[in-house]
Amino acid sequence: MPQNPKFLNLVLLSGEPEHKLRAARAAGFGQVEIWREDIDASTPQLANALNLGFTNVQVLRDFTGAPGDERLQKRAELREFIRLAQTIGCDTIQAPATTREDCIPERIDEDLRWLASEAARYNMRIMYEPMAWCSVDNTLPLAWQRLQRLDQPNIGLVVDLFHICALGGDASQLDGIPADRIYEVQLCDMADVPPQGKEALSEYARHQRLLPGDGIIDVARFVDKLKSAGYCGPVGIEVFNDDLKAQPADVAAQRAWQALNRYWP
Known part of the structure; x- marks a missing residue:
């Protein structure tokens, strides 16, 4: 894998999946984070024609600590993600920590071990x-x-800058984490400290993130820490923003590429 592949999360772009993939590649991105909903029968052939890679498939939600029979449902869902990832030649699936209030904390370690073991069977x-x-x-x-x-x-x-900074964290949270245990870095910004509380944070994050450099996050400090640590994994843009998404996909993708290269040329 080349050093620091640059990716765009397709959530920034509007339009049909083919249009989004073409816009990302035309802007300069070598990879994209693709959502399960954006994968269709033409995706592998188009990605190959565009010489476009996939950073990961998103997003396996609330896998860990699922209560009752939902645990088995989540394991079946993982297998579907693996099938989709294999179809497009991707080797990585994103599975965030659970957001459920009714999760069973005592199951989380066991679920993650099972998740790792099952994923490893398919490399x-x-x-x-x-x-x-x-x-x-x-x-x-x-x-x-x-x-x-x-x-x-x-x-x-x-490493998602929004989730770190939304709760008052900063680049010091990277201290002590080996670079090879960071699989991906998502850059973004925010206009101000978002409202606290889970629902308010989630609402803000899904509609009002900014491109890096357009807000209050010290993006350069994060970048300096990562480069000093020798991080060589994917780095890119994950921005949920209604105004940007309303723009033509090629325009939004180009703006994202310019913002990324200001910090990670």
Whole structure:
């Protein structure tokens, strides 16, 4: 894998999946984060024609600690994600920490071990993301503590600047995390400190994130820390923003490419 592949999360773009893939590639991105809903029969052939790779398939929600029979349903869902990932030649699935209030915390370690083992059978990796509104592991330090304890070689962290900074964190949260245990870095920004509370945070995150450099996050500090640590994994843009999504996909993709290259040329 080349150093620091640059990706765009397709959530930024409007339009049909083919249009989004073409817009991302034309802007300069070599990879995309693709959502399960954007994968169709033409995706593998189009990606091959565009020489476009996939950073991961999104997003296996609320897998860990699922109560009752839902645990088996989630395991079946993982297998469907694996099938989709194999179809498009992708080796990574994103599975954030759970947001459920009725999760069973005592099951989480066991579920992650099973997740790692099942993914490994297909040479797949799992990206574990601490989100600000998760009911467990809602910060990078907490998620890293869990992964250290479990010591599964094919589960790594997602570093998302929004989720760190939304709860008052900063780049110091990267201290002590080996670069090879970070599977992906998602850059973004925000206009101000978002409202607290899970629903308010989630609502803000899904509609009002900004491109890096357009808000208050010290993006450069994060970048300096990551480069100093020798991080060579994927780095890209994950921005949920209604105004940007209303723009033509090629325009939004080009703006994202320019913003990314200001910080990671």
